[in-house]
Structures are given as C-alpha cells and as structure tokens.
Amino acid sequence: MITADLFAEANQLQCEQILPEVFLLRSFALQMAPQILNQLDLIAAQSPFRRMQTPGGFFMSAAITNCGDVGWHSDRQGYRYSEIDPQTEQAWPVMPECFRELAETAARQSGFSRFSPDVCLINRYEVGAKMGLHQDKDEKDFSQPIVSVSLGLPIVFQFGGPKRNDPVQRIPLQHGDVIVWGGAARRYYHGVLTLKPGQHPLTGSYRYNLTFRQAR
DNA sequence: TAGTTCCG
C-alpha cells in the first residue's frame, strides 16, 4: 500500500507544469517499472497486443491491448469501449492493483483527488511507430483526468489545444515519466512523434505507454 | 484526423 507515495517522497518528486492542467511527473514510475513490465507480460499473454484498424480502414502503427473493466477498441465501425476483448471474446485482463495505485497517486499529486480508473489502455510502439494528434473523447465523464505512463525507449510527446491546428508543445518523454492532464486540457489534442531506433535495458527496442482513464 | 501519402 501507498508504495507510489513513498516512492514520490523518496524521489523528491518533481512536478512540472507544461500547460495549465497538464503536469509532468518526471521518473515517477521509475522504481515500479520492472513490476509494471512483469504485469504487462501477464496481460499480453491473456489479451495479446494487436494493431487495430481505424474507421477509415488504415492500421495504427502502435499495437494495443487493455486491462480493466472495459477496454478501448477501434475498427471500421468506430472507436468504443467494450467489456469483452473482441479478439479473445473474453473479458479484458483484470487491472493489477499496483497499476491502479500508481495512477491514483499520480493523479492525486497533480491535484485530481478522486480519480478511479476503470481502464488502462496499453500501447506498444516499435521503431517507426507513432500516434497522430487526436483527442480522447470516448469516455463518459470528462471531469476525470488522463494519466499516461511512459516505459522503455524515449519519444517526443506533442500536446496541443482544443483545435487540431492549435500550436503544439513538444515534450521529450523518458522511461518512468508520467503525464497527467485534466480540466480544460482533458479535451486537448495530443500524440507522439515517430519512435526512433534504440535499445532499452528493460524493454529492448520497444516503448510502452499506459493510459489510465475512467471510461464509464 | 488514434492513418498514409504526397507536396513544397
């Protein structure tokens, strides 16, 4: 219990504000990373990473899976959350307690005290993969923040505004970094640039991103 | 437009 809080203190938590209501918690998940990656293997064994199709019929370059009460899914029919993994036709893997604890603590540190995520969307990036500018708008309650955890290879995160062509901030993210956004920024466009080649001691040539949301 | 390709 409260492991993440202890880590935060031990690490002399630095919370950097990128924009109003966008917070960068550098190295926040660093000490938990090995544990998280172990859990990721168990989750992927149950609901494998897969590249999803957009409504337009193209495949996203990042491979995706989920854990939690629901999972985010995309296909030609659109974007949605479902209780069942359409690939396995089973429930999504249960969200590990240490995931929930990390997400809630990061949210609390950023001023969002009542965050209770019901889904963790997991993106796996290989070299060359990216995520175009988009809004997270498939959730019911936009008063709940998003908590995003970076593991493995570094990448450049882009955070824009409410309109697609609003100017974008570029934030280099490293292994263990956590970004939290809410309030007005909850609807802002964001994405990541192309993953560059590299090798990380814990993840090899991959970068993983965990995004915690309250979908329902 | 959670994409790719192409153009400049």
Added chain:
DNA sequence: TGGT
C-alpha cells in the same frame, strides 16, 4: 519537417 510540417501541413494535410
């Protein structure tokens, strides 16, 4: 690389 950035807009699209």
